[in-house]
């Protein structure tokens with residue numbers, strides 16, 4: 001891809017409505033464009049990042065036996081009336097009528113649709129256990145849509161649903177899924193993500209975990225023990241200390257609770273080592289039980305010919321929120337520092353003073369060689385200053401950069417640097433044979449991808 005043809009403007013000034021870094025950088029870097037409150041379009045760089053995250057998720061879901069399906073975005077309300085959620089869920093569920101006057105909903109989660117899909121398709125115990133998942137658009141009518149891709153109304157989500165004939169089997173699978181989630185976040189560039197026990201709220205189950213990126217911009221508060229591995233979210237931790245009475249304002253109330261919890265005794269180890277931290281929720285897993293299978297009449301015949309309700313688990317990851325969270329955790333003041341596994345392009349090729357014949361010839365040859373070798377490369381072929389070129393490259397955040405200039409051509413070399421500044425070398429340039437140069441670039445890509453290879457994470 002040539003940057004002269006890439007859509008999306010890049011600029012210096014932080015827009016007034018961007019309160020967090022990832023939002024500002026993704027607007028300034030030409031990744032996203034706001035369409036309406038919590039409704040966002042993606043330009044190519046963001047779409048490419050999302051596709052790579054989806055590929056990692058798909059790989060890990062398939063590896064734990066998932067089968068990918070597709071459920072509808074628009075559903076008849078009748079389906080949600082079966083589970084009772086048409087009435088019990090608040091206004092975050094968008095309800096409307098179709099042209100025939102029928103009540104409809106926009107999918108914000110898909111338990112009903114998935115039970116509808118598999119109901120009747122797994123009539124015997126021999127069909128169990130199984131897991132289905134999809135990567136789909138969801139709509140949740142959030143009152144406080146903000147922070148770019150972190151809190152939106154329309155978003156892409158991976159949601160998975162498993163079905164079991166015993167609680168033990170669900171628990172075993174839940175554990176496997178927990179491990180798959182750890183691999184997904186590590187491979188996407190967030191190995192520091194932690195899971196915390198949570199209150200499963202409206203999902204209606206008992207055991208649940210949220211995966212969190214600890215970060216000051218996060219809207220969730222996590223209770224952590226500095227002495228052992230006890231972690232919990234606020235709701236589940238309320239039994240640790242009494243909630244301070246008073247404040248009706250949710251945010252300041254939470255702040256007060258967090259403050260009250262500092263230094264409290266840990267329920268696991270007993271030491272007075274509890275601290276409260278902010279976090280961004282990047283995934284969650286729930287043991288749902290039989291809530292949906294019972295409500296919607298999904299049954300199977302067990303070994304003794306008795307009818308039973310399957311026990312369900314469900315597992316979600318917001319793809320865009322994960323992308324924004326990586327940006328939140330991996331950036332400098334100039335732009336995102338995307339990990340190789342999800343970077344929009346692997347290599348950013350800059351041709352400085354490309355009106356110089358040696359530069360344009362060398363850059364064109366390297367560009368062609370990289371494309372031929374299957375390297376994902378964005379080529380800055382514009383006649384712009386080095387300052388503009390480098391600040392744009394910083395905003396696009398590709399992990400590796402090749403710089404061709406009259407100076408590098410003079411010393412028969414190409415500058416090879418990494419976005420994270422750990423690499424800065426000259427690669428010898430021989431226009432008669434650029435194979436060595438291409439292979440040096442490829443070796444560096446392989447090296448930077450190592451952390452994300454599935455085989456290393458098994």
Ligand SMILES: [Zn+2]
Nearest residue numbers: 225228266269
């Ligand atoms: Zn502890």
